[in-house]
Amino acid sequence: MKTISIPEGMQTAVFVMESGALKDAAQVIKEYFPGKTPWIVADGNTWAAAGEKVAEVLKEAGFTAKEPKIFPAVPQPHPYESTSQELAKMITEDMVPVAVGSGVINDLVKRASGIAGVRYFCVATAASVDGYTSAGAALSVDGLKKTMPCPAPYAVLADTDVLKSAPPLMMAAGYADLFAKVVAGAEWLVSDLLGILPIDKKAWDLVQKNLRMWLKDSSNLGYLFDGLASTGYSMQVFNDSRPASGMEHLLSHVWEMEGLTCNGEEVSHGFKVGVGTVAAIRLMEFMLGLSEEQARKLARPCETLEERQATVKELLKKNCYGNPEKIAFDKFKHGEAAEERRELIFRNWDRIRHLLKKQIFSYEETKRLLTEAHAPVRPQEIGLNREQFYHGLFTAQLIRARYTLLDLLYEAGLLDEAAKILDIMFEE
Numbered sequence: 001m002k003t004i005s006i007p008e009g010m011q012t013a014v015f016v017m018e019s020g021a022l023k024d025a026a027q028v029i030k031e032y033f034p035g036k037t038p039w040i041v042a043d044g045n046t047w048a049a050a051g052e053k054v055a056e057v058l059k060e061a062g063f064t065a066k067e068p069k070i071f072p073a074v075p076q077p078h079p080y081e082s083t084s085q086e087l088a089k090m091i092t093e094d095m096v097p098v099a100v101g102s103g104v105i106n107d108l109v110k111r112a113s114g115i116a117g118v119r120y121f122c123v124a125t126a127a128s129v130d131g132y133t134s135a136g137a138a139l140s141v142d143g144l145k146k147t148m149p150c151p152a153p154y155a156v157l158a159d160t161d162v163l164k165s166a167p168p169l170m171m172a173a174g175y176a177d178l179f180a181k182v183v184a185g186a187e188w189l190v191s192d193l194l195g196i197l198p199i200d201k202k203a204w205d206l207v208q209k210n211l212r213m214w215l216k217d218s219s220n221l222g223y224l225f226d227g228l229a230s231t232g233y234s235m236q237v238f239n240d241s242r243p244a245s246g247m248e249h250l251l252s253h254v255w256e257m258e259g260l261t262c263n264g265e266e267v268s269h270g271f272k273v274g275v276g277t278v279a280a281i282r283l284m285e286f287m288l289g290l291s292e293e294q295a296r297k298l299a300r301p302c303e304t305l306e307e308r309q310a311t312v313k314e315l316l317k318k319n320c321y322g323n324p325e326k327i328a329f330d331k332f333k334h335g336e337a338a339e340e341r342r343e344l345i346f347r348n349w350d351r352i353r354h355l356l357k358k359q360i361f362s363y364e365e366t367k368r369l370l371t372e373a374h375a376p377v378r379p380q381e382i383g384l385n386r387e388q389f390y391h392g393l394f395t396a397q398l399i400r401a402r403y404t405l406l407d408l409l410y411e412a413g414l415l416d417e418a419a420k421i422l423d424i425m426f427e428e
């Protein structure tokens with residue numbers, strides 16, 4: 001059984017990764033979940049890709065597994081908190097849930113196991129998300145996308161033969177999700193500089209130290225899986241998704257809550273995040289092109305509370321975002337506080353630009369790398385028209401307390417001006 005190293009202090013005890021690793025599933029359970037009865041949870045696709053084989057391996061090893069729970073392949077299972085609650089009721093203390101799948105299945109089982117208070121085992125089927133090794137599950141709660149608290153998997157197994165044969169678009173989605181860490185890092189640097197959220201060196205290094213290396217070759221499955229796994233660890237270390245997620249993830253959440261589809265199909269998390277990443281990079285390039293003096297001149301006056309109330313009401317009128325008003329107004333500054341914050345930003349304008357310049361890829365390079373990885377870069381490629389794209393951009397600022405590039409531009413009075421240049425993204 002070939003394992004890969006795990007940073008110290010993680011909730012995850014073992015990570016098995018090699019060609020043919022599915023055969024090790026029984027040994028993992030014997031060693032890490034002694035005496036427990038396995039319960040496989042999969043969907044039609046992941047059952048065919050790995051679940052059936054895992055069931056066979058367990059049977060041969062003498063386990064009497066509980067009847068597997070297999071969600072249909074079509075329509076795909078949704079990441080609903082209510083589904084996790086139902087799964088949790090089916091888990092007993094003597095069981096080890098075995099999540100066979102990538103994004104949704106893993107999140108559902110992770111949360112269900114957390115609710116039931118048992119450790120679980122994750123069998124990865126695609127390098128498509130960073131959630132294999134992270135604590136917390138991204139689920140919809142009454143329509144609002146939230147990260148629900150729960151421990152990371154106690155054991156993870158990735159068979160590289162299975163990962164390799166996953167649909168290529170899933171790998172492209174994983175690459176785009178990894179690319180988003182460029183934006184997350186840039187925002188964290190700015191938050192740190194402005195005294196909003198200091199950088200945690202350990203969490204930072206897990207994502208950013210090798211990020212450029214991982215991104216330079218999108219066909220390298222090892223880099224991709226390493227990058228996604230390491231990102232998950234950083235979220236365990238920091239106990240929050242700040243190291244891995246910025247405005248591009250908030251855009252993705254807004255579009256998901258609006259039920260975005262493209263040609264009748266749901267758009268993957270990674271693809272929404274990828275388009276959001278391109279937008280974020282373009283916004284940062286806009287900042288790089290402005291001197292402090294130009295930025296000050298361009299800034300519109302700070303919004304009054306009444307103006308902001310009207311804007312927020314208009315943005316949320318679709319009423320499909322849960323109730324983010326409290327979050328939106330907790331972060332809103334007006335009057336003297338708004339002026340002070342703006343002054344802080346402009347005083348640090350050159351330092352901010354310096355940090356961004358060092359951290360990001362150029363807009364052209366970003367598009368080139370994502371396109372090479374077969375990830376979409378234009379809004380219309382994921383079914384977004386101009387109206388929905390821009391609406392998402394302004395709404396994304398309202399749904400989380402996290403300080404993002406959108407907050408920075410808004411507080412500087414530059415968000416409207418900056419948004420205009422994103423029209424370029426729609427061009428062929």
Ligand SMILES: [Zn+2]
Nearest residue numbers: 130177269273
């Ligand atoms: Zn993500």
